[in-house]
Amino acid sequence: QQQVKQSPQSLIVQKGGISIINCAYENTAFDYFPWYQQFPGKGPALLIAIRPDVSEKKEGRFTISFNKSAKQFSLHIMDSQPGDSATYFCAATYYNQGGKLIFGQGTELSVKP
Amino acid sequence: DTEVTQTPKHLVMGMTNKKSLKCEQHMGHRAMYWYKQKAKKPPELMFVYSYEKLSINESVPSRFSPECPNSSLLNLHLHALQPEDSALYLCASSQELAETQYFGPGTRLLVL
Numbered sequence: 059q060q061q062v063k064q065s066p067q068s069l070i071v072q073k074g075g076i077s078i079i080n081c082a083y084e085n086t087a088f089d090y091f092p093w094y095q096q097f098p099g100k101g102p103a104l105l106i107a108i109r110p111d112v113s114e115k116k117e118g119r120f121t122i123s124f125n126k127s128a129k130q131f132s133l134h135i136m137d138s139q140p141g142d143s144a145t146y147f148c149a150a151t152y153y154n155q156g157g158k159l160i161f162g163q164g165t166e167l168s169v170k171p
Numbered sequence: 172d173t174e175v176t177q178t179p180k181h182l183v184m185g186m187t188n189k190k191s192l193k194c195e196q197h198m199g200h201r202a203m204y205w206y207k208q209k210a211k212k213p214p215e216l217m218f219v220y221s222y223e224k225l226s227i228n229e230s231v232p233s234r235f236s237p238e239c240p241n242s243s244l245l246n247l248h249l250h251a252l253q254p255e256d257s258a259l260y261l262c263a264s265s266q267e268l269a270e271t272q273y274f275g276p277g278t279r280l281l282v283l
Binding site for chain 1: 175213227265
């Protein structure tokens with residue numbers, strides 16, 4: 059019930075391609091879904107976040123698509139660049155979680171030049 | 172400014188040592204968090220402080236002792252750690268609970 063399932067575990071994309079990472083959840087109480095980007099040896103950095111009243115949110119080359127009925131959300135990285143190579147974590151939380159973020163298992167993205 | 176700072180960047184300690192990790196934020200955030208992260212895994216929540224009071228302890232062993240001396244500072248005191256405690260320790264903060272969390276760069280801890 060509290061899990062967030064993330065796929066794929068790893069992804070290789072050519073420069074200029076589209077990277078797509080998917081997440082699914084069960085708990086319908088979740089109301090905030092952030093994505094974090096983490097480079098090796100660094101802390102996770104907030105990339106983009108969405109609430110369930112919106113079906114899509116775009117920030118630059120990064121887009122979150124949200125499907126409330128399917129309980130799924132995904133991150134699209136357009137025109138992927140080698141500098142995007144990192145691990146991406148989706149997460150979910152809701153107010154009564156007391157601040158606890160439920161993370162997906164992560165996707166290691168490699169963008170080849 | 173969404174900066175959370177952590178010191179030290181790296182720490183090597185023996186199993187009998189006592190050390191402390193420090194986290195600082197000056198964003199006026201009222202919630203602060205400690206996470207532990209192993210390689211190729213997501214961060215695991217350890218402790219949550221809200222308005223300087225401990226609100227969540229995720230059944231963390233007593234060899235980890237958190238402290239929130241004021242609204243900007245969060246410490247993690249370490250004592251008698253085990254080699255399996257070697258990990259990246261991350262601090263995060265948010266304006267209030269359940270709001271966007273901003274992570275620091277982490278302290279890479281090695282227990283020998």
